[in-house]
Amino acid sequence: MPSTDDWLNNPLGVVEGMFAASQNTPNSGWAAKAVAFFKDRLKEKDAHTWVPSLNDVPLHYLKPNSLVKFRCFIQDMFDPEFYMGTYEAVDPSTKAKVLRCGKYKDVTECGVDFNSRSTMTAERHTFYCVPIPGESPWVKEGYAGSSQARVVPSTSYAPTRQKRSYEEDDDDMDTDTQPQKQREPHTGPHSPTEPHGNGDCKRREKEAPSSQAASASHLDLNFPLPGEKGPSCLLKVYEEWDGFKLNEAVEVFGILSVSPALSALADEDASSSLLDPAGGMETAEEQRVHSPPASLVPRLHMLHAKPLPHNNPLLPAAGLEDNNSAFLSSTLREMAAVRAELLAYFTHVLLGDALAAEYLILHLVSNVYTRRDVLPLGKFTLNLSGCPAVASFTERFYQIIQQLVPSSYYLGMTLQNMNQMRLVPKKDYVANRLLSGALQLATNTSLFLDESQLEQGQLDTTGVRNVTALGNLISWQKVDYDFSYHQMEFPCNINVLIASEGRSLLPSDCQIHLQSQVAPPDLEAYLGGIQVHPQASQLNKFRMYLSVARQLDYSIADEVTKSVEDDFVDMRKDDPQSISAEDLHRMLVVARLLSLSLGQTSLSRDSWLRAKHVEMLRRSRMEQNKCVNGNEP
């Protein structure tokens, strides 16, 4: 059996060894065995942490043809590829014909005999993968910190690498990022091309020599969100490709291929396309997109992939279902306490408004858990109206959310953004790829819409389309991708939070008007202090809490069902106008989220009453607000 170093550093050797061994026994199923071998190795305790990750190690520090992992998002799916699965080549030293395996490789050995009868064509699929869009800096750092991969030592690299992991270990990382943020206030709303995540600036500083940052400028890597950085890769999938879906977040283990021959071949193809009748079918753009230089977009030949049920480095990677009952029960016990802390924190952030803080928690743990014909269930889009228009409250508020959720995106709804940004992905037939848009987001991404940025003016065609797309996203949790001849519907699961001054022009499941407990003169000072973060340990508790609450199962017992029905009938009896079917829908969602936020996996009578109470408070506040607005001249 190959040693540890072999399967990590020379996985192709392992594959080839198995291939060679199988030659004498037909139908040996060596390919399946090879995949199983790597799966078993990775199952071993902590084994996966020994695999270097494309996410946090710059490409030029990774050994070509070694095993790497990549936490990524499937942005596009290319056409299937036929390749030489097995072929015969002449060994340059012995001059003998040898049978070779073409799997997990981009280029063949020299001296291929095209006329050989043992050539076997096989099929593989190519996915274009990018890092998970809007991934928060703390997630990136969390994963990077837990990595134990031994990367080839390099003088220029080692210090930064170590510095980052240390920084992760001790708790002062927030104080480290803090001044950065204040120095560079959020510029996003004014220019969509500038980075939104403050962590990006930090990354850029530290990885200045990284080739990706420098070269990304002339090659469009097609990231869904503007200003994103990081590696993208062409993922070659050899089996069960039907199981993957667009916009899925997966962790891939595969063999890294950065052969310079790939780029050379691409150039060759482009220049010789005039002579080659077969090469003429690809346009230059298509070439650029489908065979970018391997130094910029490495190829990753997949051995094993697992979908990410969540993207939180603090949680066990396997998800909550299996063999983590100990973890689950301990977290469940603590949940009520953490919730109270979080509520206090949010109340502080939301200018002392406890009710709004309550709703914010509900919003952050919401999740589309199923769909009934066209109706997505469990979504809870929150419209936080009455946001003060001073001291960039909304932007500060977003940064706090970003600190808590694994991935998020701030979209300032300025007229310019609405009229110019590409929100909906569009198929580019010239380059034969899906041009990404800001709404191509992974499951459970928090989308923060800042409507306070919107001013009066004219929306053009794109603007109307963008607003419609946002409306569809909120109402149906789907995005209609533009394939120019038709549209294609892609379901999504995005938590949309709309911050606005008045009622939002977009639909929402729930609107709450912020009632500031802070006197206007003190507002500036108060907001300045908002960003004093809790301790990192507390932050981590919050992060864990939100991710766990979202993943819990939930049920309603029959007797509770009955009492809910009775309640509804009674309420309608008193005043039919007071509650509609829509209100009941919302109350059921609120009750669900409230239970989950308390760590209860079934609805209790108490939670129902509490949900009713909270809803009542909110509605009375809305009516109040309406009156106030009505009295205004």
Add this chain to the structure above:
Amino acid sequence: GPTSPPFQRRRGQDSSTGDLMPMPTSPPTDVLSPRLVPTVPPNEVDMSSPLMYGTPSSRVEGTPRSGVRGTPARQRPDLGSVSKAPQVDLQSEPPSADGAVASEANAGQRLVIWGTDVNVGTCKEKFQADFILCVVGDPVLNVNCLHVQSFDAELYRQLICYPQEVIPTFDMAVNELFFERFPDSILEYQIQVRPYNALKTRNMRNLNPEDIDQLITISGMVIRTSQLIPEMQEAFFQCQVCAFSTRVEVDRGRIAEPAVCRHCNTTHSLALVHNRSLFSDKQMIKIQESPDDMPAGQTPHTTVVYAHNDLVDKVQPGDRINITGVYRAVPMRANPRQSNVKSVYKTHIDVIHFRKTDEKRLHGLDDAEQKLFTEERVQTLKELAAKPDVYERLASALAPSIYEHEDIKKGILLQLFGGTRKDFSQTGRGNFRADVNILLCGDPGTSKSQLLQYVFNLVPRGQYTSGKGSSAVGLTAYVMKDPETRQLVLQTGALVLSDNGICCIDEFDKMSDSTRSVLHEVMEQQTLSIAKAGIICQLNARTSVLAAANPIESQWNPKKTTIENIQLPHTLLSRFDLIFLMLDPQDEAYDRRLAHHLVSLYYQSEEQLEEEFLDMAMLRDYIAYARTYINPKLSEEASQALIEAYVDMRKIGSGRGMVSAYPRQLESLIRLAEAHSKVRFSEKVETIDVEEAKRLHREALKQSATDPRTGFVDISILTTGMSATARKRREEVAQALKKVIQAKGKTPAMKYHTLLEDLRRQSETAITKEMFDEALRALSDEDYLTVTGKTVRLLA
């Protein structure tokens, strides 16, 4: 037997022309991996190489050849002296006997003739048709592979597996036969056989390495076409020294340049003369998987297709087509300067036959989209149809997450089935609308949008648009300049795209007037006239409209009529067959059921969800089957019942001096009755269908056309926008006003306010300002007076 002489003759001729490859003799097991085991006879050594696939020279063999190829058509008439007798003999021979011989050695040669047989036997009429085509100058014979299969499965298998060899053989056979029968005709080039409808592959996604070099048929949509590419077929070389010329056929994209002149033995003296070389046309076309074939959550695949000769420029981007062709894989060109090569093949399809699927739609023949139902599926559907409560069952399967509103669901169900399409163009009436239009109006938040979304997701050709966001252009069509070709293209909007489907329009009331006016034509004539940028045309838009409208005031005002509530022009409203109100019923039992329904939404288990999902697929199939195969006709009793129903409807109103039904309502009734019989899978519209149509129509009327002042159903609310009582009252007020004015004697001008005061004083009933205005308007219509600002002047 009597058939042997033609066999002999053909064999002899084959050897003389020498371009016919013998049929492969490899056993059928080879089919599994054609790339491993060469499928070609041993005398063609190169054929075993994967390189041969897709190279130009081999392509010529496989695909229809150009007229410039070696075997000129002129040779054929010489053989035409053969009498027709052998064919008759061949046809009389039973196919089963043929099959028995087919497995013997040398089968290929004989199969050719049987191939001919297939063409004559099963496509005799087609053959005649082809003759006419030949005169026009398009010698093509399209062969449906299904016919080949039904004739001889073995031949079909060979055609699929070895199209490169079998199709040229077919060509020969057809040409022989043609010239046997029509010895005097002169063709530009030989007849080409173009098989289509190969069942090997239906979906682009299923293409895999096993399909390489096989005949496949896939469907898709053209997304890009290239410029015409001239491809050299035969190079012409001339010696610079002695002017001796020679021709070299292009082999796999390469020209073997002769190094030595055969005439004067000078080395390297031959130069290529471009304008004497032969070129053929070629075009690169990209097709994309059609959205209906796609699994959810994946992006569509694309495939490169090469069209040759006369197939060039046959398709445009946006066309939906079925392509039959040979699937090819070409290795990336080996580069001599590089030791290792990319291990990827490039794949494409060499097209043999195009079939536009949407072209047929324009003629109303939907056979391309006919879903193929398996026998068991049809059986299940028929069993379901036989159930007495099928109508109720289907209605409740529709949008199960939306509670109750049974009649609305029934109405939408009938809309999904639609009436029978009738053609009265002979009598000048044109097409008779078969599609049912429905308008839902009611309080916001009564899940109208959800219902629309559901329907849009259910039907294959549904479009969903919102009245707020869509312009007339988005609904109809617009002219766009293609950035590449600078060609003007007509881009169709939602209404045209949903031809034969349902166009769901949300927020109908928010639509601008100009947009709405487009709908007038669509909803009755079912066409769309466009006159833009020099393009004048009429497109079909046989779409059912399912619209939802909110009341102008935020809540439905029960004291007002439908028209007043939603403020839509009555001309448009009268085009809806059914107008439903979706209101909150507000009663306890309903509330309880609603609560139960909603709560259950939130805790139902996965299995229950699964069950319902199946129901949606079933519902979809059921509707598709009924729409395709069931065309009910009115029975005698049903027509009687319809007449009675209509007469009754008219009678209701006549007692109060109102008309409560117009011919349009009769047409609606007919459509609904037809749709209902489709639900039952019945070819005949019977009395029960009419009964249900009547009931539903009445229900809808009761909801939407009840005069809130009198409580009576009054169709004129919908047809004229005003109830008859309202009109009567307006008349009375106008008369009263006239009296007031006349009582004043000769005053040419009056103050508006004083006049209103006077009228109020005289009238017993309360006169609102609106009523007064209406009365003034009525009188000014009579040219009795005129209103300018605040002054009223008498005209008389």
